[in-house]
Amino acid sequence: MSSPRRLYIFSGKGGVGKTTLSKAFVRHLKSQGQEAIYLTFKTQSMSDAQTNGSDMSKNGIREIALDLEECARGYIEKRLNSRLIASWIVKTAFFRALVNMVPGFSYMIYLGKILEMGKENPNMIVVLDAPASGHALTMVESTSNFQQIFESGVVFDDTVKMLNKLNDPQYTKIHVVSLPSLMSWQEALELKSGLKQRTPVSVDITINNYLYPLLETNLEDIPPQLKEKALNEKKLIDENVKDVQCILPHSLKHSPEAIEADLVGSLSNLI
């Protein structure tokens, strides 16, 4: 088994099980003696609504939701050496327009925060439950957008540093999650190729919620439509097995926590 990366990004269309899988993966890493945290982005734009990031322990794993305004304030505070000025800047209409309009600005702020957290604690592995498909591309692309927009300045220099970390295959790994349906699979492939064009780190596809193994004991004993569904799933996986990193079976459990617990043992391929 290769040594773990420092940042794992789980992406894919909504509803494919990214959250459950990300959390299960944190548990898996912990079971291997690693220090891992689960992380999400709270908001993608700046509004007047008061939101706060959170940092809490739930069922033994640390879950952090980053808030954009807090992260932006933290960054500016560091650059200008003043919390007061930073608090004022992030509240101005001009700054909000800047963050809301420039593609990927919010992601740059978040990624900067993640890398900083990584620097503070060199043993910590961050598992990022990333925004869905198109936005994952923006996230990865944001660094190059920045180079086009900011031709110089501190942000530009920081961006270059960030990009080097993010694009380091030893540091970062991306998992695209898909369901075993043709539609979901095609989208996963599309996302993977989009990511591959933008970053040199490894991008693997994981199939989640695979029903076939639960039914194969007696395929004649199940309704025709369900059988067809299961066989279609199997066909999809057989045809594409070389492109699939990990296959996770459908769970009969109901609660996300129970499904999570079911998955923990099957995730060593994702490290």
Add this chain to the structure above:
Amino acid sequence: MGPTSKPFEIFCGTGGVGKTTLATSRALFLAGKGKRILLITIDPAKRLKDLLGLSNDAIGEVTQVELEGVKLSALLMSPEKTIGRMAASGNTPDLASNRIVQILSKPYGGMNEILSLVEVQMQFESGNYDTIVLDTPPGAHFLDFLEGIGKIRSFFDKSFVEIFAHIGQKSTKAGKRLFGLGIFNKVVSAGVKKLLAYLQNVTGAKFIEDFVEAVQIIYQSKDSFLKGLSLQDKLSEQTMCNWFLVTSVEQGKAQEAVELKGHASHYIHKDHYLLLNKCLENVVRDWKPTDSKLLEVKVSLEEKESGLKKRLKESFLNILEFPEVVSLSPAEHLHFLTEKWKTYAS
């Protein structure tokens, strides 16, 4: 008790639930009844393109398509093309040629939602359609779309524009043009100068200048942007708009659908429908497996689905169920769903 067609029909949902396919089938169903339909997708996955057999050239342009003998118009949003149309109709060529505006109107740039609203409004005003069926971005990004309205509002807010006009006074051509109008010939708070000085330390002076110029150019087209605001009223009016929230049994996320509805509560009125896609109930109901393992699967599938429906019924009055379609061909799938809409016709 099925939905009566309205000038706007909005599909939103949690992503990966078949939202685009359902929106397309609804558009086909309505077009089949002789209505003039425009189907617009803001969904970045561009699946509509494949479903309707559109080529890449069609992106951003209203295109006539014919499916199963039914004709309708389709538009895959391209912020760049919308900007182009706005520049042409408002005679503001700078809008399309400014470097920063071009970057901001990239597919995932921050202008995306604002431009979608403007586009929908322009298409509505054309009067060419009985119904515009709108496929919005998945999940929380649907909220970004709704927030586009708020963004337009804050963007053209007077105090905000004053700041830009003030900064632009110094150097840019656009600034001079604005000042020629004499509207902003007023000294803005000293705080602005300070803010810029600080920001320049971080972003570099060149960028601030470019961004300000871009905003001023956008401001010159403010009339087209502000028209997008009137869409808000139409969408929240019961006679003008149907809301369809889509989720699927596969996801089992009742909570998310309920939250989505809650977030959009400013707009969503009584005529909203929850579309529950990929239902397996009919498939497994009469299944009597002899194998104990299979029985476990059956019970689990049934319980998951009935639990989900129960939770959804607590929050939604109108739930329309669409069964799981196992067929692999997208065309067959579409046909099946279109037929299903007929059974829900009022």
